[in-house]
Amino acid sequence: PRPARGPHRCLLKLKDWPQTEHFCQKMPREYFDDMMQVVPGPMRPYLRTDGALNLAGYFPAHLVPPDLGPKLYLAMGYSPDSRSFSQTNLHCDISDAFNILVHCGEPAPQLPADESASGLDGVSGAVWDIWAAEDAPKLTSYLKMRASELGLGRHISEWPIHDQYFYLDDRDRRRLAQAYGITPFRFLQRLGDMVVIPAGCPHQVRNLSPCVKVAMDFVSPEHLHHCLRLSAEFKKLQAGHHLSEDKLQVHAMLYHALKAEVLAADGGAHAQAADTAANGKA
Secondary structure: EEOOOOOOEEEEEEEEEEOOOOOHHHOHHHHHHHHHOOOOOHHHHHHHHOOOOOOOHHOHHOOOOOOHHHHOEEOOOOOOOOOOOOOEEEEOOEEEEEEEEEEEEOOOOOHHHHHOOOOOOOOEEEEEOOHHHHHHHHHHHHHHHHHHHHHOOHHOOHHHHHHHHOOOOHEEEHHHHHHHHHOEEEEEEEEEEEEOOOOOOOOEEOOOOOOOEEEEEEEEEHHHHHHHHHHHHHOHHHHHOOOOOOOOOHHHHHHHHHHHHHHHHHHHHHHHHHHHHHHHHH
């Protein structure tokens, strides 16, 4: 909890719940099954835990695979100082992820000026800003400059996106567009909306109301190179940094995915040879 002045006493935020157990051990199994069912058809090979294009699904269970969720994210309370219900600062996830907004409360009584100017007064949900993965170097350069302006230069790492110190408001986004020519994909997530965040894409979220979200990670072949790049960056972070541990086990995951494909191809070749031999004898 974080103290706040005004009619609400504090901001409450819970992330990555449950932290030590699987979702199905804390919530009814039906909740997990329902979430898998709402995944759009074309995305199921990627997003489902048993999807053929979800590389995380090839990790053997007996080797303690990484915990990719689902996880609950809850935020409630209102801060008159920031005029928001809480936010997730700019950061970058090592894997792909999808996020479903499953509950919304009453909208904030007053929004920050930039959100209000966007016509979001009285709206429930969450505002997302997602930059392309290719924009990360320019964002890094801007954050280093911004940290220097604020006197925080010695407190940030070589990759300040991973430090999660900054939320880029309307002024920051305008400066980025003017100086670096990059703009985020900015959109409103309403109740029931699913957001898919590709690995390597810097993003931030501001809640306009109390929100409950369910998120789950996955690893797609198309974005594996971003997973490997981020894994290398995380390993170079200072010891004790909250991202310095390789929780995804990217290299091991890639090995097991390739092993499964090779075995499947080899088995198919043997089966084809057996069929050919059988047909020859016939």
